[in-house]
Amino acid sequence: MAQGLQDLSTALALRLRDIARMIDRLDRLESGTGAWLASQQNGELNSAAREMTLRSLRAAADATNFAILSFLSTHTTASTAELETASGLGRLAVTERLNDLVQVGLVGRNIDTDQVQGTAAGAALMGLIENISGATARKLTEQLQTPKIKLQSEGSDSGV
Secondary structure (H helix, E strand, O other): OOOHHHHHHHHHHHHHHHHHHHHHHHHHHHHOOOHHOOOOOOOHHHHHHHHHHHHHHHHHHHHHHHHHHHHHOOOOOEEEEHHHHHOOHHHHHHHHHHHHHHHHHOEEEOOOOOOEOOOOHHHHHHHHHHHHHHHHHHHHHHHHHHHOOOOOOOOOOOOO
């Protein structure tokens, strides 16, 4: 597995682990048994991993969220006000975007200081997207430089 995929899967697994531990703690407080975590099967864990992966991809694929992630990839930390300027959205809209990105583990946010940071998952996903984009651009360049093939039956340019 490529390093970017390993980094992303590790970061998403850690996010899911933290969520599972929170649920387990609540289960122990409510029922005293802690049976929920022990009852999780591989199929349920695979389903949760797939859901988290899809949610992360959806969140990053949104153009505004991608702009926020891009901004954070070049800044160690940023305030919500800086992200408002970078995204062109107001405070409420940026806050909602950040909440979505925090939920899937792509950014971290300190409410007390109003600072936002990229996470390992966010950096890995951005790297993966950049790698795919770069490879696609190189392939496109190759394809556009390939001479057009003339159809023998027409003897002219087919426009393909």
